[in-house]
Amino acid sequence: MSKPTVLFISYDGLSDPLGQSQIIPYLAGLADEFDISILSCEKPERLSKERPHLQSKLAEAGIEWRYTNYHKKPPIFSTFFDLQRLKSLAKIWNRHKMFNIIHCRSILGYMIGTTLRSPNNRLIFDFRGYWAEERVDGGLWDKTSIVYYQLYHFFRKAQHKAYRNADAIVSLTKAAKKDIVADFDVSEEKIAVVPCSADQNHFVAKSDLLRSTMELRLELHIEPSELVIGYVGSLGTRYMLNEMLDCFKVILKKEPHAVFLILTVSPLVELKRLLNEKEIESKVIVTSSSYKDVPKYMSLMDIALYFIKPGNSGKAVSPTKQAEFLSMGIPVITNAGIGDSKELIEKDQLGLVIDEFSEVHYAKVADAICKLSEFSVKEIVKIAEKKLSLDSGIKTYRALYKSI
Numbered sequence: 001m002s003k004p005t006v007l008f009i010s011y012d013g014l015s016d017p018l019g020q021s022q023i024i025p026y027l028a029g030l031a032d033e034f035d036i037s038i039l040s041c042e043k044p045e046r047l048s049k050e051r052p053h054l055q056s057k058l059a060e061a062g063i064e065w066r067y068t069n070y071h072k073k074p075p076i077f078s079t080f081f082d083l084q085r086l087k088s089l090a091k092i093w094n095r096h097k098m099f100n101i102i103h104c105r106s107i108l109g110y111m112i113g114t115t116l117r118s119p120n121n122r123l124i125f126d127f128r129g130y131w132a133e134e135r136v137d138g139g140l141w142d143k144t145s146i147v148y149y150q151l152y153h154f155f156r157k158a159q160h161k162a163y164r165n166a167d168a169i170v171s172l173t174k175a176a177k178k179d180i181v182a183d184f185d186v187s188e189e190k191i192a193v194v195p196c197s198a199d200q201n202h203f204v205a206k207s208d209l210l211r212s213t214m215e216l217r218l219e220l221h222i223e224p225s226e227l228v229i230g231y232v233g234s235l236g237t238r239y240m241l242n243e244m245l246d247c248f249k250v251i252l253k254k255e256p257h258a259v260f261l262i263l264t265v266s267p268l269v270e271l272k273r274l275l276n277e278k279e280i281e282s283k284v285i286v287t288s289s290s291y292k293d294v295p296k297y298m299s300l301m302d303i304a305l306y307f308i309k310p311g312n313s314g315k316a317v318s319p320t321k322q323a324e325f326l327s328m329g330i331p332v333i334t335n336a337g338i339g340d341s342k343e344l345i346e347k348d349q350l351g352l353v354i355d356e357f358s359e360v361h362y363a364k365v366a367d368a369i370c371k372l373s374e375f376s377v378k379e380i381v382k383i384a385e386k387k388l389s390l391d392s393g394i395k396t397y398r399a400l401y402k403s404i
Contacts, residue, residue: 003035006401007099007116009090011082011108013042013070014058015050017233017265020291021320023105024054025199028061029394034401037064037097039090039112041082044069053292066093076151079108087112101401107131107159110166122404125166126194129316130176132156137311138237160184167404170194170397172318173339179315192400195318195340197393198327198384202295205381206328209299217300220261220285227258227373230301230330232294233321235266240307240335240357245274245284247305247333247362252283254366260284260305263297295328302373304330307357310337326350326384329377333365348383349375 008027013019019040027036038058047067058065068085071078093099094116102121104113106128113123132155135141141148163169163184169191171177177191222228229248235241248260260280262271265288275281289297304325308317314337322341325332332351336342342353352368354361386392 003033004100004401005035005097006030006037006101006103007090007094007097007113008036008038008103008105009086009109009112010038010040010105011086012040012105013046013067014038014040014054014065015042015046017291018320020050020054021199021324022196024057024061025202025390026394026397027063028057029390030398030401031061031063033398034101036061037066037093037099039086039093040065040067041070041086042067076147083108083111087115090116101404104166107155107162110162111158114162114165122167123165124168124170124400124404125162126170127159127162127316129172130313131159133311133313134238134317137309137313140237166190168192168400170400171316172196173316175339176316192396194393194396195388196320196323197388197390198320198323199390200327200381200385201390203298203324203327204295205377206295206299206301206330207377209296213296213299216296220287220300222259222261222285222300223257225257227255227303227369228261228301229258229303229305230261230263230298230325231304231306232263232298232324233306235262235264235268235271238309238311238313238317240309241271242274243307243357244305245278245280246357246359247307247365248284249278249280250359250362251366251369252280254363255369258283258369261297261301262286263289263294294324298325298328298330301325301330303369304332304351305334306332307335308338310335314338323384323388326380326388329380329384331372331375331380333372344387348387350380350383351375 066089071082090112100121102113102116103124104110105126110125132152136143141152143149143152163180163186171191171193172195174193177193180186181188251258275284306321317339334341334353336353336355345351345353
């Protein structure tokens with residue numbers, strides 16, 4: 001008996017860090033029971049570095065992959081050009097394979113997938129958050145501009161229509177699911193919740209990596225006595241770099257032996273400016289890593305620190321870094337207004353959540369640092385395994401695929 005065929009459509013590239021952590025592992029886990037194909041949009045500079053590794057991984061799982069190149073310029077027009085190219089590739093591919101399930105990642109993926117709609121397939125809208133709101137909250141779209149104002153409302157309407165027309169919906173958070181059910185008359189049964197998870201075969205307990213990272217600690221000039229606060233991921237847009245550095249500066253008053261290890265592939269111009277302005281350059285270590293080696297760097301971190309703009313998009317956000325830190329047994333410091341984070345972290349005592357960005361609240365963080373650094377790695381990993389593991393996400397997707 002042949003396997004049901006699935007086309008997964010993503011505007012995000014498989015060569016992006018998110019593609020390697022939040023797309024490939026899930027689909028590889030489903031490929032034993034489903035014939036998976038992936039269509040994506042790839043950034044050429046990243047693809048050139050990652051393609052051999054990706055092709056090997058996908059071939060091993062029996063997944064077929066096609067892609068088109070991502071274009072950044074001119075703004076707006078380049079996005080619509082990429083979408084048209086993806087749409088053409090999807091239609092050609094669908095004529096040959098007649099996919100049973102069209103799994104669309106984000107509203108951009110859905111706009112392609114809906115053109116393949118037929119009585120013979122089912123459409124999943126894996127909406128990944130409030131896309132238009134995220135671009136406004138991240139400062140990418142200024143609604144005072146008539147062009148961005150119209151784009152914002154165009155994509156909001158498209159997303160609202162997708163809630164009603166998709167055969168199934170995947171939400172990253174329970175908070176967003178609750179809103180969709182209330183605001184769009186969508187049944188609860190139609191929506192599955194799959195938070196961003198971590199592959200715990202990759203993001204292993206940090207205690208298991210300590211020996212192998214001794215050389216890395218020396219290379220980064222981190223003394224054994226130093227407390228390492230850590231951040232991993234992109235800088236800017238929705239990630240509140242200025243506030244994170246302000247918080248760290250307050251922590252330094254209480255814990256002068258602390259250092260802030262930032263692992264990022266983002267441009268560093270703004271970071272360098274802020275470090276100079278706040279006069280903390282000597283206490284901040286900035287480096288980058290391939291996805292494969294990220295856990296080694298994270299194993300040096302005693303506590304994670306990340307702030308995300310709450311805004312209108314906050315309820316639908318499930319930070320990937322949160323699942324990765326917790327899967328390694330690293331307690332977290334973050335802010336309220338982000339998906340289900342506050343409920344998860346406070347209920348299971350996985351870290352600290354602040355309610356506002358102020359020196360008063362940063363001082364509360366500093367006062368709690370010693371306690372946080374003593375949290376049990378084993379206990380945090382155990383909770384992450386239960387609630388944020390790749391296996392639990394695959395299980396939910398498998399049940400969803402079968403149900404439709």
